[in-house]
Amino acid sequence: MASFCRAAAHLRAPVRFRRLGTVDLGAYPIRDPGSTGYQALVSQCKGLIASSGYCQLDGFVLPETVRAMCAEARQLRSRGLGFTSTNVHNLLLEAEEESSSAAPASPRAQVFHSSKTLVAMSHLPESSPLRELYADDALRELVRECFGLPRLSCSADPHGGVYYNFFDEGDALWWHCDRSHFSVNLILQTAEGGDFEFIPESRHLADEIGTWADLEKDLQRRKRVPKLNSGSIYLFAGNASFHRVSPVTSGTRINAILTYNVEENQRLNAYTLKQFFGIDQDTGGNA
Numbered sequence: 001m002a003s004f005c006r007a008a009a010h011l012r013a014p015v016r017f018r019r020l021g022t023v024d025l026g027a028y029p030i031r032d033p034g035s036t037g038y039q040a041l042v043s044q045c046k047g048l049i050a051s052s053g054y055c056q057l058d059g060f061v062l063p064e065t066v067r068a069m070c071a072e073a074r075q076l077r078s079r080g081l082g083f084t085s086t087n088v089h090n091l092l093l094e095a096e097e098e099s100s101s102a103a104p105a106s107p108r109a110q111v112f113h114s115s116k117t118l119v120a121m122s123h124l125p126e127s128s129p130l131r132e133l134y135a136d137d138a139l140r141e142l143v144r145e146c147f148g149l150p151r152l153s154c155s156a157d158p159h160g161g162v163y164y165n166f167f168d169e170g171d172a173l174w175w176h177c178d179r180s181h182f183s184v185n186l187i188l189q190t191a192e193g194g195d196f197e198f199i200p201e202s203r204h205l206a207d208e209i210g211t212w213a214d215l216e217k218d219l220q221r222r223k224r225v226p227k228l229n230s231g232s233i234y235l236f237a238g239n240a241s242f243h244r245v246s247p248v249t250s251g252t253r254i255n256a257i258l259t260y261n262v263e264e265n266q267r268l269n270a271y272t273l274k275q276f277f278g279i280d281q282d283t284g285g286n287a
């Protein structure tokens with residue numbers, strides 16, 4: 001009888017949905033910044049960023065959440081909410097008028113065609129696990145500390161704060177240095193090819209090596225190709241180092257970019273919104 005009552009009480013209990021944990025807090029104690037584990041994590045990341053501009057946190061996002069994010073990304077894309085762009089750019093992502101003075105064979109005159117498909121933050125449902133990760137103050141604080149920044153805010157841009165990226169077969173992001181000084185990237189699904197490759201502290205070579213052909217040889221010879229798995233997050237000082245995503249040869253690479261700014265209330269400019277998200281600033285709608 002007693003056991004029957006317990007069972008009945010259980011049946012009457014309100015249904016609780018199990019909330020997925022997002023971050024592996026055992027390995028990365030981001031909710032406990034006073035702990036020695038947290039301090040060790042920050043000092044290790046700071047050291048790596050100081051020496052090579054790069055550090056990666058493997059298994060940062062738990063596998064179940066990675067699966068939920070991949071499923072969400074694919075579902076949004078299958079509803080036609082992805083925007084595929086081909087971007088023509090040079091090594092320093094300069095505007096045409098900035099690079100027009102470069103000599104024809106020089107590195108800065110080289111033009112690349114990069115392509116990928118993005119799903120903007122404005123398409124993510126309120127309950128999105130990617131939104132939840134982006135809204136996590138403890139992650140933002142970790143990023144701030146690792147890059148040694150005085151303060152850090154989430155983007156105020158409704159489309160570009162955090163977004164999914166797809167690199168399908170043939171897609172690539174060719175050699176460049178970012179305009180922003182730091183970036184945070186979450187790998188959700190790997191593919192054949194689609195490797196993140198970088199050469200620490202190499203930006204100055206664009207002015208020192210006379211031709212793109214010679215610079216490319218140097219980059220290929222010295223590049224680092226970290227082994228990234230689904231669930232890895234990497235922090236990268238992408239303004240100082242040439243990097244690329246190599247062409248995908250089979251499958252689809254899925255990743256998410258989390259955008260933070262030192263200054264508050266930063267939004268994407270009209271060019272970036274149109275070029276990468278297909279959004280007209282005036283209407284906010286997809287082009």
Ligand SMILES: O=C(O)CCC(=O)C(=O)O
Nearest residue numbers: 173178185196243245255
């Ligand atoms: O997806 C990556 O691993 C790199 C992306 C990148 O370099 C960029 O968005 O500027």
Ligand SMILES: [Fe+2]
Nearest residue numbers: 177178238243
């Ligand atoms: Fe980049």
